[in-house]
Amino acid sequence: MSRAATNLQIDSARLWGTIHDTAQFGATPKGGVRRLTLSAEDKQVRDWFRKACEEAGLEVHVDALGSMFGLRKGRDMSKPPIGVGSHLDTQPTGGKYDGILGTLAALEMVRTLNDAGIETELPICICNWTNEEGSRFAPAMMASAAYVGDFTTDDILSRKDAEGVTVAQALDSIGYRGDAPVGRQKFTSFVELHIEQGPILEAENKTIGVVDSGQGVLWYDGKITGFESHAGSTPMPLRRDALATLSEIVLAMESIAKKHGPKAVGTIGEAVIAAPSRNVIPGEIAFTVDCRSADAAIMDALDRDLRAAIAEIAARRKVDVKLDLVWRKAPTHFDPRLVDAVENAATQLGYSHRRITSGAGHDACNLNTVMPAAMVFVPCKDGISHNELEDATQADCAAGANVLMHTVLALAGVAS
Amino acid sequence: MSRAATNLQIDSARLWGTIHDTAQFGATPKGGVRRLTLSAEDKQVRDWFRKACEEAGLEVHVDALGSMFGLRKGRDMSKPPIGVGSHLDTQPTGGKYDGILGTLAALEMVRTLNDAGIETELPICICNWTNEEGSRFAPAMMASAAYVGDFTTDDILSRKDAEGVTVAQALDSIGYRGDAPVGRQKFTSFVELHIEQGPILEAENKTIGVVDSGQGVLWYDGKITGFESHAGSTPMPLRRDALATLSEIVLAMESIAKKHGPKAVGTIGEAVIAAPSRNVIPGEIAFTVDCRSADAAIMDALDRDLRAAIAEIAARRKVDVKLDLVWRKAPTHFDPRLVDAVENAATQLGYSHRRITSGAGHDACNLNTVMPAAMVFVPCKDGISHNELEDATQADCAAGANVLMHTVLALAGVAS
Numbered sequence: 017m018s019r020a021a022t023n024l025q026i027d028s029a030r031l032w033g034t035i036h037d038t039a040q041f042g043a044t045p046k047g048g049v050r051r052l053t054l055s056a057e058d059k060q061v062r063d064w065f066r067k068a069c070e071e072a073g074l075e076v077h078v079d080a081l082g083s084m085f086g087l088r089k090g091r092d093m094s095k096p097p098i099g100v101g102s103h104l105d106t107q108p109t110g111g112k113y114d115g116i117l118g119t120l121a122a123l124e125m126v127r128t129l130n131d132a133g134i135e136t137e138l139p140i141c142i143c144n145w146t147n148e149e150g151s152r153f154a155p156a157m158m159a160s161a162a163y164v165g166d167f168t169t170d171d172i173l174s175r176k177d178a179e180g181v182t183v184a185q186a187l188d189s190i191g192y193r194g195d196a197p198v199g200r201q202k203f204t205s206f207v208e209l210h211i212e213q214g215p216i217l218e219a220e221n222k223t224i225g226v227v228d229s230g231q232g233v234l235w236y237d238g239k240i241t242g243f244e245s246h247a248g249s250t251p252m253p254l255r256r257d258a259l260a261t262l263s264e265i266v267l268a269m270e271s272i273a274k275k276h277g278p279k280a281v282g283t284i285g286e287a288v289i290a291a292p293s294r295n296v297i298p299g300e301i302a303f304t305v306d307c308r309s310a311d312a313a314i315m316d317a318l319d320r321d322l323r324a325a326i327a328e329i330a331a332r333r334k335v336d337v338k339l340d341l342v343w344r345k346a347p348t349h350f351d352p353r354l355v356d357a358v359e360n361a362a363t364q365l366g367y368s369h370r371r372i373t374s375g376a377g378h379d380a381c382n383l384n385t386v387m388p389a390a391m392v393f394v395p396c397k398d399g400i401s402h403n404e405l406e407d408a409t410q411a412d413c414a415a416g417a418n419v420l421m422h423t424v425l426a427l428a429g430v431a432s
Numbered sequence: 433m434s435r436a437a438t439n440l441q442i443d444s445a446r447l448w449g450t451i452h453d454t455a456q457f458g459a460t461p462k463g464g465v466r467r468l469t470l471s472a473e474d475k476q477v478r479d480w481f482r483k484a485c486e487e488a489g490l491e492v493h494v495d496a497l498g499s500m501f502g503l504r505k506g507r508d509m510s511k512p513p514i515g516v517g518s519h520l521d522t523q524p525t526g527g528k529y530d531g532i533l534g535t536l537a538a539l540e541m542v543r544t545l546n547d548a549g550i551e552t553e554l555p556i557c558i559c560n561w562t563n564e565e566g567s568r569f570a571p572a573m574m575a576s577a578a579y580v581g582d583f584t585t586d587d588i589l590s591r592k593d594a595e596g597v598t599v600a601q602a603l604d605s606i607g608y609r610g611d612a613p614v615g616r617q618k619f620t621s622f623v624e625l626h627i628e629q630g631p632i633l634e635a636e637n638k639t640i641g642v643v644d645s646g647q648g649v650l651w652y653d654g655k656i657t658g659f660e661s662h663a664g665s666t667p668m669p670l671r672r673d674a675l676a677t678l679s680e681i682v683l684a685m686e687s688i689a690k691k692h693g694p695k696a697v698g699t700i701g702e703a704v705i706a707a708p709s710r711n712v713i714p715g716e717i718a719f720t721v722d723c724r725s726a727d728a729a730i731m732d733a734l735d736r737d738l739r740a741a742i743a744e745i746a747a748r749r750k751v752d753v754k755l756d757l758v759w760r761k762a763p764t765h766f767d768p769r770l771v772d773a774v775e776n777a778a779t780q781l782g783y784s785h786r787r788i789t790s791g792a793g794h795d796a797c798n799l800n801t802v803m804p805a806a807m808v809f810v811p812c813k814d815g816i817s818h819n820e821l822e823d824a825t826q827a828d829c830a831a832g833a834n835v836l837m838h839t840v841l842a843l844a845g846v847a848s
């Protein structure tokens with residue numbers, strides 16, 4: 017690598033500026049971002065991103081699920097590009113960094129290479145994957161899951177949000193149903209920068225997380241059918257209370273996850289009582305379950321223990337509980353050669369680092385099933401994410417972007 | 433009492449017909465009724481009721497909270513009438529009898545007296561009280577609570593539903609904000625017929641419940657503030673999960689109520705997660721609590737135990753829980769002379785009967801604080817109420833209406 021390339025640093029202030037400028041698209045009063053996938057706010061940031069890519073000389077195209085790809089040519093166009101990026105959608109009460117840092121750092125890398133006049137051997141393709149968050153439409157990492165063939169494009173296009181709007185309708189309504197078939201854009205390998213979304217790097221005072229693995233995920237849709245009756249006149253022993261049933265399930269999930277110590281988590285994130293009323297015993301509740309582990313055997317145990325607990329609770333309370341697995345993502349083991357490349361970049365740049373497991377799911381986890389992939393983490397304040405208070409420092413964001421760029425340069429090769 | 437009056441029976445088929453004809457106003461596909469107070473459906477049944485009262489020769493007026501009064505003159509107009517009636521509003525997924533039976537039986541009684549040409553000494557006033565259910569606006573038995581002075585009319589007019597619509601706006605929108613000041617219509621005493629809404633009469637095969645008491649009610653609004661964070665990357669011990677907190681509160685309420693055996697009940701009927709998402713640990717939940725006992729000392733214990741349990745749970749889980757008492761109704765002890773009158777009527781008509789405590793609240797419970805009041809119960813199927821499957825037999829409805837009529841005749845006196 018040339019001396020110029022070896023010492024190359026991204027423009028920290030410019031990266032910080034784009035993060036904070038684009039946070040206007042869906043800004044919330046509490047300083048967070050609400051930019052649900054394929055919403056009007058998502059269209060705003062997509063339009064901005066397309067223009068920024070074009071201004072950086074990239075050739076932009078959009079696939080049938082709305083994922084955006086910006087190609088920077090390399091000297092050797094016979095090989096697929098190195099993919100770099102993340103997502104620009106957020107949770108309903110999300111932060112300014114989750115996904116966004118990784119996508120805008122990819123753009124910053126291109127701008128830096130342009131400024132330095134650096135050509136790479138392989139082309140580079142920066143990506144904005146549709147619906148990584150999974151909050152409006154399930155599953156999470158939706159577009160990359162279709163990309164790797166876990167779901168067909170038609171299946172995904174027909175998925176509905178809580179209002180009954182399909183992915184297809186949502187794409188059309190913001191004009192982001194592209195022409196390119198999902199999967200046509202090939203990659204040689206893929207690298208993603210992200211905030212850790214957990215407390216480990218901060219606690220250990222490390223700047224870079226070299227992500228070598230990721231938790232597997234189980235997502236369920238649940239429905240409890242008890243019996244509505246009068247809150248005043250129905251004796252306690254005769255009740256078939258759907259909310260008391262849910263309460264036991266929530267606490268069972270919690271203790272099942274805790275049983276596996278730090279190796280598992282379990283959460284009920286959504287619960288909606290049908291026709292709620294103060295003086296009516298809840299009769300019907302829809303809920304979701306999210307549980308995870310990096311260990312496939314523990315994932316099986318979580319599923320088994322949760323189902324057994326629910327069966328016992330339902331029988332004892334004489335209620336009906338349905339639990340449908342709607343998504344299963346196996347644990348991720350990132351490509352060892354790429355993990356080493358990330359570690360080398362961090363070492364060469366002199367950043368403190370450690371290997372780490374991702375608690376969250378990422379598009380890179382999906383992509384790793386069909387190509388070599390890896391990830392770079394940077395700390396976030398108090399490990400907080402999926403919260404409007406999500407925060408990270410300018411220095412850590414820049415460090416992560418530098419590690420990302422040097423990993424990509426190592427993978428793509430410098431031509432000039 | 434004349435022989436004609438002694439043997440008088442209401443028209444069972446006509447009563448049954450009006451119950452089932454008016455069930456069209458807000459009919460649900462499952463055979464129930466959704467007729468939230470002051471809704472378009474409530475206007476429909478009110479318009480029907482006004483016309484039916486006028487056709488029965490009653491002088492109808494409406495008070496400032498929309499309660500409807502139909503006066504049948506007596507020979508002695510120097511005394512206030514005997515009040516009879518109940519309510520025509522329902523729960524979101526309510527039945528065809530709760531409140532409706534009592535209101536339409538009062539109308540049926542007037543029709544029967546008219547047909548038999550019977551004049552009473554005292555006048556009779558049949559009533560449809562606004563918002564007995566308390567589902568759209570709190571508290572329940574709202575209009576009768578204002579009638580007895582527990583709340584001012586202005587306070588009640590400013591109460592809001594979940595959409596922010598005030599009682600005043602809702603009254604105006606259906607044209608039922610009347611001219612009469614709340615409380616102007618005086619009564620000598622008040623009698624209300626209702627389905628039991630509990631399982632006792634059916635289990636003991638009794639036709640009539642002679643209601644001598646009613647449970648007191650505590651209603652609370654609660655709010656849990658935990659901390660939203662990522663469902664995948666937040667370790668279990670670091671969570672401040674609002675839904676796990678609620679779950680412990682729900683189960684604590686259940687066991688506190690059970691501790692008092694059949695003498696108490698406790699229910700969480702509403703719980704709403706703010707900004708729910710599958711992969712976000714719930715950070716904020718609003719909920720309601722309804723707990724009851726016929727024993728004032730037990731009500732105090734319920735309040736104390738619930739607050740203590742919540743304080744312990746909140747401290748342990750490092751979350752904030754607010755619990756505001758929004759309504760407290762003391763236990764009811766109905767007027768002994770009127771309770772005897774109900775019992776005498778049941779005995780004379782040859783119906784099996786027993787004394788009973790009302791599990792539910794009723795307008796008669798409020799009215800009993802300022803005038804002698806009593807209630808008649810009839811069985812309902814499996815004790816089910818606040819459910820679209822609520823059911824009762826024609827024979828039991830007719831028996832209840834006959835006991836109601838003969839109680840009223842005993843109180844009003846027969847003139848001719």
Ligand SMILES: NC(=O)NCCC(=O)O
Nearest residue numbers: 148149156376377664711
């Ligand atoms: N990184 C991230 O927050 N992804 C959302 C999908 C998940 O729940 O893990």
Ligand SMILES: NC(=O)NCCC(=O)O
Nearest residue numbers: 248295564565572792793
């Ligand atoms: N009777 C009846 O269901 N009343 C509603 C108020 C209550 O008791 O919750």
